[in-house]
Amino acid sequence: MSPDSAEAVSATAGARQSTRTGAAGAAKLELIGVGKEFRTKRAHTVALSDINLTIDDGEFVSIIGRSGCGKTTLLRMLAGLLSPTTGRILVEGRSLWNGTKVDTSVVSQLGVVFQEANLFPWYSVAENIALPLQLRGDDKASRMKRAYELAELVGLAGFERSYPRELSGGMRQRVAIARALSINPKLLLMDEPFGALDALTRERMNLELQRISLATKATVVFITHDINEAVFLGDRVVHLTPRPGRIHQIRTIDFPKPRSIDVQTEPEFGAIVRDLRHALDEDEKR
Amino acid sequence: MRGVSRDRSRKLLPWISTPIILVLAFIAWDVFVRVSGISDAVVPPPQKVLSELVTVLGTAETWEHAWITTSETLGGFLIALVVGVVAGVVLGKVPWLELSLRPVIVASQVVPKVALVPLFVVWFGFGITSKVVISAMLAFFPIMLNTQLGVRSVDAGQREVMRSLNATRWQTFRHLEMKSTLPYVLAGMEVGIVLAIIGAIVGEYLGGSEGLGYMLVRTLNDLNASAMFATTILLSLIGLLLYFAVNALKRFLIPWHESVYAQQDLNG
Numbered sequence A: 001m002s003p004d005s006a007e008a009v010s011a012t013a014g015a016r017q018s019t020r021t022g023a024a025g026a027a028k029l030e031l032i033g034v035g036k037e038f039r040t041k042r043a044h045t046v047a048l049s050d051i052n053l054t055i056d057d058g059e060f061v062s063i064i065g066r067s068g069c070g071k072t073t074l075l076r077m078l079a080g081l082l083s084p085t086t087g088r089i090l091v092e093g094r095s096l097w098n099g100t101k102v103d104t105s106v107v108s109q110l111g112v113v114f115q116e117a118n119l120f121p122w123y124s125v126a127e128n129i130a131l132p133l134q135l136r137g138d139d140k141a142s143r144m145k146r147a148y149e150l151a152e153l154v155g156l157a158g159f160e161r162s163y164p165r166e167l168s169g170g171m172r173q174r175v176a177i178a179r180a181l182s183i184n185p186k187l188l189l190m191d192e193p194f195g196a197l198d199a200l201t202r203e204r205m206n207l208e209l210q211r212i213s214l215a216t217k218a219t220v221v222f223i224t225h226d227i228n229e230a231v232f233l234g235d236r237v238v239h240l241t242p243r244p245g246r247i248h249q250i251r252t253i254d255f256p257k258p259r260s261i262d263v264q265t266e267p268e269f270g271a272i273v274r275d276l277r278h279a280l281d282e283d284e285k286r
Numbered sequence B: 001m002r003g004v005s006r007d008r009s010r011k012l013l014p015w016i017s018t019p020i021i022l023v024l025a026f027i028a029w030d031v032f033v034r035v036s037g038i039s040d041a042v043v044p045p046p047q048k049v050l051s052e053l054v055t056v057l058g059t060a061e062t063w064e065h066a067w068i069t070t071s072e073t074l075g076g077f078l079i080a081l082v083v084g085v086v087a088g089v090v091l092g093k094v095p096w097l098e099l100s101l102r103p104v105i106v107a108s109q110v111v112p113k114v115a116l117v118p119l120f121v122v123w124f125g126f127g128i129t130s131k132v133v134i135s136a137m138l139a140f141f142p143i144m145l146n147t148q149l150g151v152r153s154v155d156a157g158q159r160e161v162m163r164s165l166n167a168t169r170w171q172t173f174r175h176l177e178m179k180s181t182l183p184y185v186l187a188g189m190e191v192g193i194v195l196a197i198i199g200a201i202v203g204e205y206l207g208g209s210e211g212l213g214y215m216l217v218r219t220l221n222d223l224n225a226s227a228m229f230a231t232t233i234l235l236s237l238i239g240l241l242l243y244f245a246v247n248a249l250k251r252f253l254i255p256w257h258e259s260v261y262a263q264q265d266l267n268g
């Protein structure tokens, strides 16, 4: 057997491991034995330990887990903001981290929505949304056009010239989402993006996010506290357990996409949600 | 609509209240002088001070002195601004340097700097230079310290946004660090401009034959209380003007900042 074919075999094995029905394309993201420890003067925290996960191109992966189980830590490592203590992260087969140095060419076309909106108070809503485009060097007219489109998309039409100070928490978060979407990211990392929204806006944003992810074929890693939302949006739901953060289970969600809000009333949907809730409750007891 | 008109009347309020307060103060002053029968040489009546002010303002010499004090102040302030911002940025960005210089900085802050004024007169002479140096020295510290604080206070979350966008150093500076530090620099400038004018006047008290500080000392020697009052009023007006210039600059440069917002809430 030539080395080439050996590689091909292990690649198919990897693809099978990801166990995703109707998986399209090759692995976008691969986490191999990823772990993260924090050492501070007062404490030594193992935030994540031995995370193995393969995410296909175009896949939507929801991550749930109770507070402090390492979700944000995981996302920051994927975003190239925090280096893993152990293990490897591959983006399209290329190593994202080289020791504690990040290979920035690997993470281009990345959109990140942080747990906090992190807007720039000196820029208007439109300027905040267009910031990634400005950094990329787009001309003013085209980036403003895109900013206005995105403001409309996230339900902020008419607020383009407002300043972040004048917005509610949920509105600010929607600006942050629009900012992440501005460059049509191929990889979208979202950390509880809808946490500050009311139920109705949240539902609308869920549908929009589903539509966008399908239309742009973006790979999405979506962190949430809301099990319903995780199941509704995810092709798979990853359940992290705390101390140390480990993958407890991965559920594949088979409902065809695009899903309508009504899918949530189906008994099977309810069963999955109930299951996951029980599993999360178990975490609470430990 | 009611909200709008209420907002407008709030904005107008200081413009109405300030003249009223001034008039009341003048009346109280006048009554005090009349009732107490205090000597003109100690507290002159307001009418006399006002007519003296008109005389003083009508003299060309006054304007020369005023110009000298203003240029000393501005000169010192600008030097303090440039040196203060550069030093603040460097100390803010290079922790080991700040750490090793901290004792020196704390010590030089604790020293009552006005006590050094005679020394500066000896070193830089009785001319304009010593006053510029003194006002620069006084204005330097608040600007430097505020800049340093500003550089340190750039929000970690906003930094991560720039990093996740693969921003260059220059882009991070232009879109984040500079904008986020500016309010601190401007706060330092507001304190600095007031100290700069104090520096210039104290310098003029102690040495030289120019400037409003010198004029003030001369009125003291002449025991001309109303001229002294008039000169003091003129000095205060210049101080106010400079302060409001910096304040206007702040409103222009950082309209988005909370300090400007809060001010708008208070007085439009």
Ligand SMILES: Nc1ncnc2c1ncn2[C@@H]1O[C@H](COP(=O)(O)OP(=O)(O)OP(=O)(O)O)[C@@H](O)[C@H]1O
Pocket (backbone or CB within 6 Å): A038, A039, A040, A045, A046, A047, A065, A066, A067, A068, A069, A070, A071, A072, A073, A074, A115
């Ligand atoms: N910079 C850091 N230094 C030290 N410890 C940290 C740091 N960041 C995170 N941790 C620790 O790592 C653990 C996981 O934190 P993380 O922010 O990833 O949790 P999370 O799952 O996102 O929680 P939440 O749902 O509340 O946002 C926590 O115990 C936290 O104390």
Ligand SMILES: [Mg+2]
Pocket (backbone or CB within 6 Å): A071, A072, A073, A115, A191
């Ligand atoms: Mg988190």
